[in-house]
Amino acid sequence: MNVDDETLKNLSQRCGEYSLRCGREDQLKYQSVDLFPEDIDLVTVNLQKNDIEKRKNYPIYRSLISRRQRNRFLFTHMLSPTHNQPSPEDRISTPDAILQVALYKPSKRIGNNITRTLSNDSASLENVYAILGQQKLTELRDRIRCVNDVLVTGDYSDNPDLNISLCAWDVFKSGTFFIENVFYDDTRQPDNLKYSKEIVEWAAKSGIEYQCKTMETTKFNELTVRIGCPYLYLHQGNCEHLLVFSDIRMVHPHDNLNINEYPCVIQRSNKRRTICRVCAYASARWRTVESEHALNSTSFFCDACFRSLHYDKDGKKLGNFKAYKYFDEHTVL
Incomplete structure (x- = not known):
């Protein structure tokens, strides 16, 4: 960028992170995220307080939040x-x-x-x-x-x-x-x-x-x-x-x-794939509606399980249901 060392040093001193601090920040030095001003009534501050309290008092909530933030x-x-x-x-x-x-x-x-x-x-x-x-x-x-x-x-x-x-x-x-x-x-x-x-x-x-x-x-x-x-x-x-x-x-x-x-x-x-409701292993390729062979009104099947449950050996349709091609973003994109 054609900037000499003296100018670069001057910019680092004037625009460094320490120049952005004010008030008590130099004394606190971000030692804790539990410190909140007493005289501020903001929605975001109250949400942060409630989140910290729930993490301390409810292990299930703490585990759920940690799992959502892991390898996202x-x-x-x-x-x-x-x-x-x-x-x-x-x-x-x-x-x-x-x-x-x-x-x-x-x-x-x-x-x-x-x-x-x-x-x-x-x-x-x-x-x-x-x-x-x-x-x-x-x-x-x-x-x-x-x-x-x-x-x-x-x-x-x-x-x-x-x-x-x-x-x-x-x-x-x-x-x-x-x-x-x-x-x-x-x-x-x-x-x-x-x-x-x-x-x-x-x-x-x-x-x-x-x-x-x-x-x-x-x-x-x-x-x-x-x-x-x-x-x-x-x-x-x-x-x-x-x-x-x-x-x-x-x-x-x-x-x-x-x-x-x-x-x-x-x-x-990270994308979570939709798995087959029968084998619970392969990715879903079909979505059925009102199928008497499924536990739910709307269900997902891989190609092998879908054909084995809904068609006979000659490929004839068994029952009255609707089947739609299903594209899982985890496997398609």
């Missing part, structure tokens, strides 16, 4: 430089910025109980992507993998061997980002729907103005974003993902300078 994410190091230097045409043109974009799983809504919805992993982190400022929004969208994109609709109980030629992504290619009151619609295909159209018209009746732009013509370095602010990625009609820009920094020589490696996943969450 798998980290990859895809930003580190590769052994093979990229060709001049594939090399990142600097200066450029690297943005870290956190994508959260679709929210799970349970009726009108907002409290239960928020506590039911409705904002569960899925992946964190690294993308360059010179890249377009469509490049990030093509890199995002959602299990709803590979779903195949329809009842396959009459013919489970029916060849699957199309999935949801092949049919419903529309999508949009909503960032700082601007909708960025994917209009690469002529039959793509503009999800923003009806929302913009509805908001205009209340005096709220939203802008609309195309996703394929907008680069990330043209956006105005706020770090930590929640934005929206909408696709497949009603599949809503929370999108958060968690970090922005300049590209440095220690990064992977091959532009073809971006966008890339730099943080991935």
